[in-house]
Amino acid sequence: xxxxxxxxxxxxxxxxxxxxxxxxxxxxFVLRPLGQTAWVSLFTWDGxxxxxxxxxxxxxxxxxxxxxxSAIAHSLVFVVFYAVFPVALGLFLAALMSRIRVRGLSFFRxxxxxxxxxxxxxxxxxxxxxYDIDGPLNAGLRAVGxxxxxxxxxxxxxxxxxxxxxVGTWVMYGLCMVLFLAGVQKIPTELYESAxxxxxxxxxxxxxxxxxxxxxxxxxxxxxxxxxxLRNFDLVWNTTAGGPGTxxxxxxxxxxxxxxxxxxxxxxxxxxxCLTAVVLVVTGVIMRLVRGKEG
Amino acid sequence: xxxxxxxxxVIGHAILAVAALVALYPFLxxxxxxxxxxxxRTSGFSIPxxxxxxxxxxxxxxxxxxxxxxxxxxxxAAVVIGTIVLAVLASYALAFFPFPLKGPMLGLLLIGLVMPxxxxxxxxxxxxKDWGLVNTYWAxxxxxxxxxxxxxxxWMRTFFxxxxxxLREAAAVDGASRLRTLRSVxxxxxxPAIGTLATLLFLFAWNEFLLALVLVPxxxxxxxxxxxxxxxxxxxxxxDPGVTAAxxxxxxxxxxxxxxxxxxxxxxxxxxxxxxx
Numbered sequence: 328x329x330x331x332x333x334x335x336x337x338x339x340x341x342x343x344x345x346x347x348x349x350x351x352x353x354x355x356f357v358l359r360p361l362g363q364t365a366w367v368s369l370f371t372w373d374g375x376x377x378x379x380x381x382x383x384x385x386x387x388x389x390x391x392x393x394x395x396x397s398a399i400a401h402s403l404v405f406v407v408f409y410a411v412f413p414v415a416l417g418l419f420l421a422a423l424m425s426r427i428r429v430r431g432l433s434f435f436r437x438x439x440x441x442x443x444x445x446x447x448x449x450x451x452x453x454x455x456x457x458y459d460i461d462g463p464l465n466a467g468l469r470a471v472g473x474x475x476x477x478x479x480x481x482x483x484x485x486x487x488x489x490x491x492x493x494v495g496t497w498v499m500y501g502l503c504m505v506l507f508l509a510g511v512q513k514i515p516t517e518l519y520e521s522a523x524x525x526x527x528x529x530x531x532x533x534x535x536x537x538x539x540x541x542x543x544x545x546x547x548x549x550x551x552x553x554x555x556x557l558r559n560f561d562l563v564w565n566t567t568a569g570g571p572g573t574x575x576x577x578x579x580x581x582x583x584x585x586x587x588x589x590x591x592x593x594x595x596x597x598x599x600x601c602l603t604a605v606v607l608v609v610t611g612v613i614m615r616l617v618r619g620k621e622g
Numbered sequence: 623x624x625x626x627x628x629x630x631x632v633i634g635h636a637i638l639a640v641a642a643l644v645a646l647y648p649f650l651x652x653x654x655x656x657x658x659x660x661x662x663r664t665s666g667f668s669i670p671x672x673x674x675x676x677x678x679x680x681x682x683x684x685x686x687x688x689x690x691x692x693x694x695x696x697x698x699a700a701v702v703i704g705t706i707v708l709a710v711l712a713s714y715a716l717a718f719f720p721f722p723l724k725g726p727m728l729g730l731l732l733i734g735l736v737m738p739x740x741x742x743x744x745x746x747x748x749x750x751k752d753w754g755l756v757n758t759y760w761a762x763x764x765x766x767x768x769x770x771x772x773x774x775x776x777w778m779r780t781f782f783x784x785x786x787x788x789l790r791e792a793a794a795v796d797g798a799s800r801l802r803t804l805r806s807v808x809x810x811x812x813x814p815a816i817g818t819l820a821t822l823l824f825l826f827a828w829n830e831f832l833l834a835l836v837l838v839p840x841x842x843x844x845x846x847x848x849x850x851x852x853x854x855x856x857x858x859x860x861x862d863p864g865v866t867a868a869x870x871x872x873x874x875x876x877x878x879x880x881x882x883x884x885x886x887x888x889x890x891x892x893x894x895x896x897x898x899x
Contacts, residue, residue: 356765357737423633445874453651583740
């Protein structure tokens with residue numbers, strides 16, 4: 328009771344008056360669905376009739392499901408294309424331009440950022456045209472006498488996965504370049520001068536000055552690109568929908584298909600729980616690594 | 623030494639120019655295709671000799687894009703307004719009022735910031751179906767307000783914390799109530815921050831795809847522009863790439879126009895928003 332009296336005496340209630348509307352929306356449309364996803368994942372449910380409690384069976388079934396390992400493998404390939412390549416490209420450019428004042432930075436920034444603001448569906452339609460059998464890529468190959476390589480890149484079992492991956496690299500490299508160039512311009516030139524006095528070559532200079540100074544930017548880039556690669560529903564669904572066959576399936580495609588097309592809601596919820604957990608853990612680990620080094 | 627750094631300058635800017643061209647090329651080739659004659663397949667390396675709007679009229683006629691663009695506008699505007707009103711109130715309290723459990727509350731918001739939409743979309747569908755809201759604007763507006771709140775609250779809280787305390791103290795000395803202080807002292811200062819936030823929320827809401835696919839799948843009159851484009855491009859009968867390209871340009875146009883006008887603000891906002899994560 329004394330807690331309650333302290334409560335009213337300190338007048339906490341105005342704070343809750345301001346918080347209430349947001350709290351209602353956040354609870355109804357984020358926290359409650361989040362909990363329900365976890366709850367539903369413990370049932371066999373077709374979305375219509377009464378569900379049947381199965382405990383962790385949906386999760387153990389995932390371990391036996393042959394589709395899951397390949398979907399995880401595809402996700403890892405996408406992490407390479409969406410995160411590793413763009414970050415490497417951005418770092419290469421940052422290293423090259425670390426002591427150079429970039430001319431026209433605001434123009435380059437605006438252009439390089441364009442892929443970030445286009446709707447993923449628009450990006451997908453653009454690249455479907457580029458990869459089309461009559462599209463620019465094949466036209467270019469034919470023009471240089473490599474017409475034998477021409478194919479429907481998104482419809483070919485061998486090329487569909489890297490083709491979607493390259494779209495991801497395209498979406499993300501500009502963001503990484505803009506982030507790292509902005510970061511590298513903030514590094515005090517004295518650091519580079521003293522590195523040079525110590526006899527550092529360009530490579531040692533990169534590892535002793537540039538890379539540590541960009542730690543924060545790299546962490547942000549990795550969080551953004553890796554989480555995008557792990558979710559990746561919009562791009563995959565609108566380019567290949569997981570096909571041809573199962574050559575570009577990712578877990579989020581199974582979440583959508585299971586929940587809304589094939590009526591295996593419990594199992595789809597289990598995949599969604601695992602996906603969410605992986606995204607939260609990866610984000611947490613990257614941020615923790617950065618903070619740990621700073622502290 | 624100077625010649626070396628000069629070479630670096632040239633190579634660096636050359637790489638930047640190539641990178642910029644590559645970033646532009648896919649959308650440019652779609653533009654060329656869309657403005658070409660219907661039925662022709664411009665390869666994208668040749669400069670077109672004539673400009674035709676036939677693909678656009680065809681896409682407009684077949685894809686119900688006037689409905690889709692209107693729907694997107696209604697949904698995005700409602701999400702922006704709703705989110706900002708709720709986020710301003712909540713972040714004001716989170717920034718300045720002392721109350722218990724503030725830390726855990728911010729932690730819960732952080733989960734919502736990082737979590738993928740896939741985590742909530744299944745129960746959201748059944749919940750909204752129970753309420754009879756699936757295939758209505760509400761099915762897109764209400765959840766997106768909730769899902770946008772973490773970003774908006776952290777954004778506004780960072781702004782409020784950065785305002786000088788002397789202003790609030792002066793307002794308190796003058797006998798202004800909490801709501802009065804917010805309305806007459808803090809909000810006028812917050813206009814630029816709210817403007818950037820509104821632009822970003824509008825962009826996210828305009829481009830959202832998964833929620834639209836799940837929550838308004840069967841009612842063409844409330845479909846948003848990206849969803850209409852996805853269905854249009856996926857339909858085998860619309861196999862003319864020129865018409866599909868025109869549809870893509872129609873969907874991208876409002877965002878592109880606002881990007882050209884507000885790009886500085888949008889880029890720094892997206893980078894700053896990311897940094898705050």
